[in-house]
Every structure is written in structure tokens, then in C-alpha cells.
Amino acid sequence: MSEQHKSKIIAVGFMVLLLSGLMTHLFCPKESVSYSERRLMQQFPPLSASRLFSKEWTEKFELYTLDQFVLRDRFRQLKALLVFDVFRQMDNNKIYVIGQDVFKLEYRLDEESVRKASDRIDDIALNYFAGSKVFYALIPDKSMYADPATGYPILDYARLSGILEAETGSAVPISLYDELDADSYFRTDIHWKQEELLLVLDKLGHSLGFEPDNQYTEKTLAPFYGGYYGQSALNISPDELTYLYNDAILNGEATDRIKGEPLKIYNPDDFRSVDPYNVFLGGPVAVIDVINPVAEAKRELVIFRDSYASSLVPLMLPYYSRITLIDLRYVPYSKIPEFIKPAGQDVLFLYSALLANSSFLLR
Amino acid sequence: MLFSSVSFLYFFLPVVITVYFIVPQKMRNLFLLIASMFFYFYGESGYMPVMVATILSGYVHGLLIGKATGPAARRFWMISSVVWCGAGLLVFKYADFLILNVNRTGLDIPLLKLGLPLGISFYTFQIISYTIDVYRGKTLPQRNLVDFATYVTFFPQLIAGPIVRYTTIAEQLKTRTHSFADFSYGVRRLVIGLSKKILVANALANFAVSFRASDQKSVLFYWLYFLALTLQLYFDFSAYSDMAIGMGRIFGFHLLENFNYPLTARSITEFWHRWHISLGTWLRDYIYIPMGGNRVRLPRWVFNILIVWLFTGLWHGAGWNFVLWGGYFAVILMMEKLVLSRLLLHIPSALSRLYFILLIIPSFVFFDSLTMSDLAINFKAMTGFADLPLVNADTFYYLRSYFVVFLIAIVGATSLPSLAIQRLRDSRHLLCIINTAEPVCLAMLLLSATAFLVDGSFNPFLYFRF
Numbered sequence: 001m002s003e004q005h006k007s008k009i010i011a012v013g014f015m016v017l018l019l020s021g022l023m024t025h026l027f028c029p030k031e032s033v034s035y036s037e038r039r040l041m042q043q044f045p046p047l048s049a050s051r052l053f054s055k056e057w058t059e060k061f062e063l064y065t066l067d068q069f070v071l072r073d074r075f076r077q078l079k080a081l082l083v084f085d086v087f088r089q090m091d092n093n094k095i096y097v098i099g100q101d102v103f104k105l106e107y108r109l110d111e112e113s114v115r116k117a118s119d120r121i122d123d124i125a126l127n128y129f130a131g132s133k134v135f136y137a138l139i140p141d142k143s144m145y146a147d148p149a150t151g152y153p154i155l156d157y158a159r160l161s162g163i164l165e166a167e168t169g170s171a172v173p174i175s176l177y178d179e180l181d182a183d184s185y186f187r188t189d190i191h192w193k194q195e196e197l198l199l200v201l202d203k204l205g206h207s208l209g210f211e212p213d214n215q216y217t218e219k220t221l222a223p224f225y226g227g228y229y230g231q232s233a234l235n236i237s238p239d240e241l242t243y244l245y246n247d248a249i250l251n252g253e254a255t256d257r258i259k260g261e262p263l264k265i266y267n268p269d270d271f272r273s274v275d276p277y278n279v280f281l282g283g284p285v286a287v288i289d290v291i292n293p294v295a296e297a298k299r300e301l302v303i304f305r306d307s308y309a310s311s312l313v314p315l316m317l318p319y320y321s322r323i324t325l326i327d328l329r330y331v332p333y334s335k336i337p338e339f340i341k342p343a344g345q346d347v348l349f350l351y352s353a354l355l356a357n358s359s360f361l362l363r
Numbered sequence: 364m365l366f367s368s369v370s371f372l373y374f375f376l377p378v379v380i381t382v383y384f385i386v387p388q389k390m391r392n393l394f395l396l397i398a399s400m401f402f403y404f405y406g407e408s409g410y411m412p413v414m415v416a417t418i419l420s421g422y423v424h425g426l427l428i429g430k431a432t433g434p435a436a437r438r439f440w441m442i443s444s445v446v447w448c449g450a451g452l453l454v455f456k457y458a459d460f461l462i463l464n465v466n467r468t469g470l471d472i473p474l475l476k477l478g479l480p481l482g483i484s485f486y487t488f489q490i491i492s493y494t495i496d497v498y499r500g501k502t503l504p505q506r507n508l509v510d511f512a513t514y515v516t517f518f519p520q521l522i523a524g525p526i527v528r529y530t531t532i533a534e535q536l537k538t539r540t541h542s543f544a545d546f547s548y549g550v551r552r553l554v555i556g557l558s559k560k561i562l563v564a565n566a567l568a569n570f571a572v573s574f575r576a577s578d579q580k581s582v583l584f585y586w587l588y589f590l591a592l593t594l595q596l597y598f599d600f601s602a603y604s605d606m607a608i609g610m611g612r613i614f615g616f617h618l619l620e621n622f623n624y625p626l627t628a629r630s631i632t633e634f635w636h637r638w639h640i641s642l643g644t645w646l647r648d649y650i651y652i653p654m655g656g657n658r659v660r661l662p663r664w665v666f667n668i669l670i671v672w673l674f675t676g677l678w679h680g681a682g683w684n685f686v687l688w689g690g691y692f693a694v695i696l697m698m699e700k701l702v703l704s705r706l707l708l709h710i711p712s713a714l715s716r717l718y719f720i721l722l723i724i725p726s727f728v729f730f731d732s733l734t735m736s737d738l739a740i741n742f743k744a745m746t747g748f749a750d751l752p753l754v755n756a757d758t759f760y761y762l763r764s765y766f767v768v769f770l771i772a773i774v775g776a777t778s779l780p781s782l783a784i785q786r787l788r789d790s791r792h793l794l795c796i797i798n799t800a801e802p803v804c805l806a807m808l809l810l811s812a813t814a815f816l817v818d819g820s821f822n823p824f825l826y827f828r829f
Contacts, residue, residue: 001798003544009802010547014554015380017809021373058405065369069817078814087566087771090764093818108578153760233818 024070031068036076036230038274041067076233084234090152095231098150101187102228102236103143107153110357114160117359118167120333121349124304125170128336129347135207136349137174138164138356139192139308142185144177160353171349174207176200186239189226190352191277194311195242201315208301208346210319216244221271221279241276243311248318251294257287257324257339265290265314280310286330287339290314295321300345304328309350320346329355332363364405366606367560369816375402376610383614384541392513392536395614399516403481406522410480413451414516417483420447421490422511428497429504441498448487455479460681482522484678486515488645493529495649502530510536519610523603525621525641532616539615549612554805554812556605559598561812563775565819566768567595570761579757585744587762587769589724592731594772597626600639626776629715630707631695631722642678646671657700668693679730684738688729695722 001009031041045051045060069075083092090096094105125134138161143154157177165173179199185192192200201212223238243266254263263282270278281288290313300322303309306329313323324340331339355361364371379398386394404411424444431437459474466472493514496502505511514536520527574580574588604621611618625638635643647656654667669690676689699707707715728745732738743749774780787793 001795003798006798006801007543007547010550010805011543013802013806014547014550014809015377017806018373018377019381021369021813022377025373054408062368062370065374066817066819069369069373069813072817075810075814075817078811079818082562082811082814086767088767089566090760108576151760151763153756 021070025065025068028068028070031072033274034067034072034230035225035274036073036233038227038230043068073233077235080233092233093231095228096152097232097234097236098146098152100236101142101146101182102226102232102234103146103152104190104228104231105152106141106143106354106357107155108357109156109160111163113359114163114356115167117351117356117362118164120328120359120362121168121304122170124333124336124349125347128340129302129342129345132342132345132347133208134171134347134349135174136164136168136171136351137176137204139350139352140177140180141353142182142190142192144353145180145182145185155353155357157353160356164356171347172207174203176203179203186224186226186241188224188229188232188236188239189277190228191226191308191311193242194244194280194315197312197315200312204316204348205319208348210299210316212315212319216246216249216315218242218244219266219268221268221276224271224276226277227275241271241279243279244315246318248292248294249314251292252314252317253291253293254281255289255291256282256285257289258285263288265317277307277310281313281325283307283310284327284330285325286327288325290317290323290325292317292321292323295319297321300324300343302326302340302345302347304347304349304351306351306355308352312350328362330363364402366603367557367565367812367816369813372557372813372816380613391614393509395518396509396513396516399513399518399521402518403516403521407481410455410478410483413455413480413483414486417448417451417487417490418512418515420444421493421515422505422508424494425497425504425511426506428494437498441494444494445491448491452483452487455483457677457681485524485526486521488526488642489515489529492526492645492649496528496530502533505529505533505536517611517616519607519614520618523600523607524639525604525607525618526645527618527641528645531619535616541615545612545615549609549614551801551805552605552609552612554609554808556602556607556609557812558602558808559605559775560602561815562808563768563772564595564598564602565815566765567591567598567772570765570768571595573761577757577761579755580744581752581755581758582744582747582749583754584758584761585741585751586724587758589727589731589741589745590769591765592727593626593724594769594776596727596730597622597638597776598772624776624778626723627716627778628719628723629712630699630704630719631692632699632704634719634723635692635696642675646674650674665697668697672696682733683735684729684732687738688726691726691729 030043032043033039034041042060042063044064045057047057051057066072080092083089084097091105096103096105121134121136125132138157140157141155143152144157146152146154148154161173161175161177179202180192180196184196195218198212198214201214205212220240220242222240224241225238229236229238245266249265252265254265255261256263263285265281266279267282268279270276270283275283277283281290284307295318297319298321299319301316301320302324303313304326306327309325313325317323324345326336326339364375366372375398383391383394383398400411403414421444424440424447427440428437428444431440454475455477456479459476462472462474493502493505493511497504505514514527514529514532515521517527570591571588574584574591577584601622608618608620619641621639621641623637623640625634628634628637651667651671654670655663656667657664659667672689672693673686674689675692676685676687679685679688707718725742725745728741729738732741740749744751747753784797788797
């Protein structure tokens with residue numbers, strides 16, 4: 001190819017690429033939601049004379065140009081491939097992959113945060129549940145079971161749980177570390193798999209005073225693209241989401257206490273939503289009451305929780321007449337009396353280690 | 364608006380290039396002026412009047428110098444222009460630094476807390492160089508306000524250089540030619556600059572962020588951090604110059620080179636002939652030489668060097684660390700001039716390069732340390748006096764993760780890649796392959812850079828606020 005031809009191809013090709021980017025941006029339909037990133041996508045910010053070129057408007061416009069770029073997910077995938085395969089970096093946006101397992105790089109221990117989590121547990125236990133049996137259980141992050149030979153730093157779970165144990169005086173610890181392993185978690189999601197929680201259920205039952213019979217029927221939904229799938233931007237093979245049920249679970253009744261609306265224990269329709277994990281108890285709901293109308297014992301349980309509890313609580317339902325779930329990320333703890341009247345319920349703080357390490361999220 | 368943004372690459376630039384080549388030739392400067400004003404207004408609407416006032420001042424002063432009869436009147440208007448431009452820079456960039464230092468004496472003068480207008484250090488230096496060159500008779504005053512404003516505001520170089528001398532583009536403002544060869548050259552420089560910034564500089568910036576966030580530092584981690592910082596500054600700043608030169612060429616302007624593989628230098632003297640060339644030559648021509656340069660007695664020469672490097676340091680930032688950074692180079696330059704230059708010429712180049720590396724990396728410790736306390740901590744850590752391990756797990760993780768990035772950056776900072784490509788092009792058999800591969804490679808680089816942009820977000824150049 002001659003220099004002249006090459007120059008023309010470069011010049012024309014460059015303008016074609018840029019103008020194609022512009023035209024597709026202007027004329028392609030806009031996405032309102034990103035299923036891979038589980039968030040709303042920025043739309044064109046409203047224009048007005050006062051807003052035009054204000055810092056706020058230009059920031060939103062910049063975000064809009066990125067969010068609505070044509071083939072955005074494909075470009076993110078290209079970037080992930082370049083980072084891992086060309087630049088040979090260990091993680092991309094703090095997401096890394098070992099085999100077909102996706103993890104998030106979260107390893108800096110914030111001891112102050114863990115102490116604050118401990119203080120919160122003690123405050124609630126002493127102020128609201130003085131006469132109750134109070135327990136706490138820390139859910140290890142899946143990265144803690146990854147092969148250490150891969151060289152990825154992980155959160156010092158032993159140190160974190162040690163601080164919590166040393167600082168928490170008003171609640172009895174329940175260790176779940178040995179009841180879980182690498183296969184207990186979804187490959188493409190942060191959460192654990194419900195069908196792998198039977199040993200966890202046994203351990204909790206041993207501490208709280210119930211004996212699980214572990215008789216369930218399984219129902220599987222597929223493909224399950226977990227939260228990490230979208231973040232990885234890679235072609236990871238999806239998971240399957242299995243939920244377990246028996247008569248007690250099927251007869252259970254759940255209510256969103258703040259909205260006053262009924263919820264389903266399992267809602268398969270949510271499997272096609274932005275976050276398929278919402279199949280379990282409708283996802284992030286601040287306060288839920290779950291009633292077992294056929295419970296033999298009139299026992300009640302209060303769980304202060306994060307999202308992991310959504311898949312565990314249905315399995316505990318047969319052993320309680322009522323389970324109240326409170327998510328302190330959405331409800332300030334000063335409002336607890338609005339939802340709970342202390343009456344000797346069992347109390348369980350069930351948090352992931354990552355949340356204990358970021359306890360500023362608790363209100 | 365940043366060059367490394369989707370809004371610039373896929374909205375602003377294609378529209379401006381398309382309209383530029385559609386409008387009649389005599390309207391092209393006006394169109395570039397409008398586009399450049401829009402570009403500046405998008406990023407800095409509040410301080411637009413400051414730039415406009417400085418441009419008008421430069422334009423009017425140029426005419427006044429041209430019209431003045433007698434050297435005293437010409438000198439008066441030249442000094443007036445310098446004072447006007449300098450005052451703007453002083454107020455917006457250095458006022459609070461001065462106030463803070465005066466307040467150390469016990470006073471309590473309130474800070475002005477003015478934001479720094481984008482590109483003020485660049486466009487004021489350009490205007491000062493213009494009026495001084497008019498005064499010196501090197502160029503005639505520009506009577507056309509549109510052409511003059513186009514020179515100052517030309518968006519490829521407006522906010523981060525290079526500092527373009529009016530004399531180098533005066534003719535090009537009047538008449539310039541366009542060709543596919545120039546356009547494709549411009550595209551090449553633009554895409555390579557974009558790739559340097561997004562694929563390399565930003566990756567090094569991520570390493571730096573990881574270092575700062577780490578509570579498990581080591582001696583090696585500190586050295587890697589400052590190596591990354593050195594390379595990041597080079598790739599970031601030279602990328603911007605590449606993009607500016609590339610875009611300039613697309614519009615028919617031939618801007619001068621601003622970087623010449625500075626990290627391959629064998630002395631600090633050589634480094635400053637290769638790094639930010641437009642700033643170095645500006646300071647030489649408008650401060651150092653007027654003060655007498657090196658054609659004076661030794662004490663005066665030392666004084667001249669110290670003043671120039673005080674300016675150099677302060678130009679980069681209003682802080683004592685930047686003053687110390689300038690002073691650091693002043694001392695080394697004097698030592699090289701007086702004592703080391705012959706030695707450096709005669710030792711093996713590997714040794715002289717090692718000498719250079721061991722001096723240049725610590726220089727950026729001054730650059731990066733915003734307080735004297737930070738400076739002390741950083742130097743102690745680098746020299747092993749800070750009770751840190753030599754290496755640790757965090758360091759290994761990030762070294763392993765960024766090894767290829769460092770390798771690409773180190774090799775890319777040399778002339779090896781361009782020499783290799785040139786050698787391939789010199790071969791008649793391979794020239795056809797190279798000519799075919801080049802458009803494909805440029806397209807792949809552009810798409811790769813786009814992929815990183817789309818995945819990320821805010822992405823500022825480091826010299827954005829100078």
C-alpha cells in the first residue's frame with residue numbers, strides 16, 4: 001500500500017469511527033437500566049439556561065456519554081480482556097477471576113470499623129434485648145476459601161473475628177467458618193447458595209436451640225448471572241440458583257413492615273429482574289415479618305441482617321412462629337422499638353465479614 | 364472538557380473537524396476561535412472573563428508596542444503587558460500561598476480562596492512571549508483580533524500546552540495547507556497520545572492510588588511508587604503534547620515538539636533539554652538570557668540559575684515543595700556545569716543513565732510531597748530509615764499486577780519502539796506490510812482506549828491545573 005493510500009485510509013477511517021460513535025449516540029435508543037451493572041443508567045440531563053455548563057450538568061452529561069455509549073458492555077468486555085490478557089494485571093476494577101470463580105478484592109482490615117460494629121451489637125443487645133438470648137454470626141467472604149497460592153490478598157478473617165469476639169460482650173459468637181467452603185458460594189455472585197447452608201443451619205440450630213430436619217424439595221432456576229458477573233465484564237459461565245422448600249416454608253407469610261405489603265418467601269418472577277437474588281424474600285427490604293402459621297413452638301427470632309439472611313431465613317422458618325428481619329443499612333437502630341416489642345425473642349446478628357469491615361453502612 | 368473523554372472524542376472533535384473543513388478558508392480561524400471558546404467554556408464557564416480579559420490585554424498591548432515611538436514607550440507597554448498578565452497569574456495562582464506565608468508572622472489575612480482558572484499558566488506565558496517578541500522586533504503585532512485570539516485559545520494546546528510561541532505559527536494563522544498526509548500524521552499522534560494517556564498513564568495512576576491506600580508499605584513499594592509517578596507524569600504530560608501536536612496538524616498547524624524521550628537522558632542538564640521543551644526554552648529566552656544567562660561572573664550566574672529554577676518550581680505549583688523541587692535541580696545543574704559534565708561524557712552510558720535515574724526519581728518526591736512532613740516521611744521511607752520492611756505481600760501483589768504496565772512504560776519511554784518501526788519501514792519488503800498494518804493498529808488503539816474510557820469515568824490530566 002502506498003503512503004498516499006495509507007494516509008487517506010487513516011484519515012477517512014478515523015473520521016468514520018468518530019462520526020459513527022457520534023451518530024450511534026444520537027440515534028440509538030437509550031438504556032434505562034444496566035442488567036450487567038445492576039443500576040440505573042444516566043439519561044440526558046435536563047437542559048436549562050441556568051443549568052447549562054454548570055458543574056453539575058457537565059458531570060451528568062459526561063456520565064451520560066459513558067453510560068449510553070453504544071455496545072457499552074462489549075467495550076467493557078474488551079477492556080477486561082486487555083487488562084487480564086494483555087497487561088496481565090491481577091484484577092480489573094478490583095474484580096478478579098480464578099478459573100470460573102469471580103471475586104472482589106477486599107482485604108484491608110478496618111479495625112475501627114469492626115469495633116464500631118461490635119459497639120452497635122452491644123448497644124442494641126443491652127438497650128433493647130436485655131432479657132433475651134443474643135447471638136452473632138459472621139459470614140466469611142467467599143475469597144477466604146480461595147486458593148492462597150494464587151497470590152491474592154484476602155481479608156484477615158481470623159483477626160476480624162478475633163476483634164469482634166474480644167469487643168462484644170453482650171452477644172454469644174457462633175462461628176460459621178468451618179461450615180462453609182469454596183463451593184458454598186455462587187461463582188458469579190457474592191452470596192452463598194441456599195442448598196449449601198445445611199451445615200450452617202445445623203450450627204445455628206445447635207446454638208439457638210432447634211434441630212433442623214433438613215427435608216426439602218429443590219427447585220432450580222437458570223441461568224443465574226450474579227452481581228459479580230456483570231462487574232467482571234467477562235464471559236464467565238453462569239450459575240444456577242436453587243431454592244429449597246417444604247410445607248412450612250410454602251405456608252409461610254412474609255410482610256414488608258414499612259410498606260405494609262405482602263411478600264413472597266420465594267418469588268421466581270424476581271429471577272428475571274435486575275437482581276435475580278431478589279427471589280429470596282424480595283431482596284433489600286428494610287423490615288420483614290415472616291410468619292409460620294403452622295409452627296409447633298411459639299418461638300420468635302429477630303435477625304439483624306444483610307442480604308445473606310434472605311436465603312437463610314426460609315430454612316429457619318419451620319422452627320419459629322415468627323422471624324423479624326431488620327436491615328440496619330436502611331433503618332436507624334433508634335427505630336427498633338417501632339418494629340419489635342422485646343418479649344424474650346432469640347436475637348441473631350447475622351452479618352457478612354465485609355459489612356463488619358464497613359460498619360459505617362449501619363445506621 | 365478533557366481530551367480523554369467520550370464527550371470530546373465522539374462529540375466535540377468530529378463535529379469541529381467536519382465543520383472546519385466545510386467552512387470557507389477565510390472563516391476557519393473564526394470557527395476555531397468559536398470552537399475553542401466553547402471548549403473552554405464547557406470546562407470553566409466561570410473564569411472565561413479572565414481569559415478574555417488577558418487576551419484583550421495581550422492584543423491591545425501588542426498594538427501599543429507596535430505603535431509606540433521610541434524605545435522607552437515600547438518598553439513601557441511591554442512591561443505593562445507583563446505586569447497585567449503576571450498580576451492575573453499572581454492573584455489566581457499564588458495569592459493564597461503568599462498570604463499563608465505572611466500569616467506565619469502572626470497576621471491573620473483572610474485567604475482569597477480563588478479557584479485556579481484552567482490553563483492560566485499556559486495562556487499567560489503565551490501572551491507574555493508574544494508581547495515581548497513584538498517588543499524585540501521578532502514579529503509584527505497581530506492586528507486581527509480573531510487571529511490573535513485563535514492563537515491564544517487554540518483548543519489543542521489551550522489548557523496543558525505546549526506553550527506555543529506566536530512567531531512559530533504567525534504565518535500558519537494567515538495561510539496553512541491541509542493534506543491527507545498531514546491529517547493522517549495528526550491522527551497518528553493523536554491516537555498514540557490518547558493511548559499513552561489512557562492505557563499507560565492511567566494504569567500507573569491506579570498503581571499510585573493503590574500505594575496511597577495501602578497500610579502495608581515497604582521500601583520497595585515506595586521506590587515503585589515514585590518510579591510509577593515519574594513514568595506517569597511523563598506519559599500523562601507527553602501524551603497531552605502528542606494529542607495537541609496531532610490535532611494541530613489536523614487543522615494545518617505545525618506545533619513544535621515538547622518532549623524528546625527525556626527519561627533516556629544521561630544527565631539532568633540533558634533531561635531539561637528534552638522535558639517540557641516549550642517551558643524550558645520560554646524560561647531561557649524570557650528570563651535567563653535577559654538576566655545575562657551564563658555570560659556573567661560566577662556569583663551572578665549562580666543567582667540567575669536560582670531565579671530561573673525558582674520560577675520553574677513555582678510555575679508547577681504554589682508550594683514550598685515545588686520551590687525545593689526547583690532548587691534541587693538548580694543545585695544539580697550547577698554541579699553538572701561546573702564539575703560533572705566532563706565526567707558524565709566519559710563514563711559508560713549505562714552508568715550515566717543510572718546516575719540520572721537515581722537523581723530524577725527522588726526529584727519527584729519533592730513534586731509529590733505537599734508538606735515538609737510528607738517530604739521527610741517519603742525520603743526516610745525510601746532510604747530505609749522508616750522502620751519498614753524491604754518488601755512485603757502487598758508490594759509483591761502490586762508488583763506482580765503491574766509488572767507488564769511498568770515494562771511497557773519503561774520501554775515506551777525510550778526511542779526503541781519508534782526506532783524499531785523505522786527500521787521496519789526502511790525495509791522495502793516490509794514497508795507494504797507496515798503501511799497495511801498501521802491503520803489497523805491505530806484503529807485497535809483507538810477502540811482499546813475507548814473501551815477503557817467507557818469502563819471508567821473522570822479522567823484528568825495531571826497538568827490540568829497549571
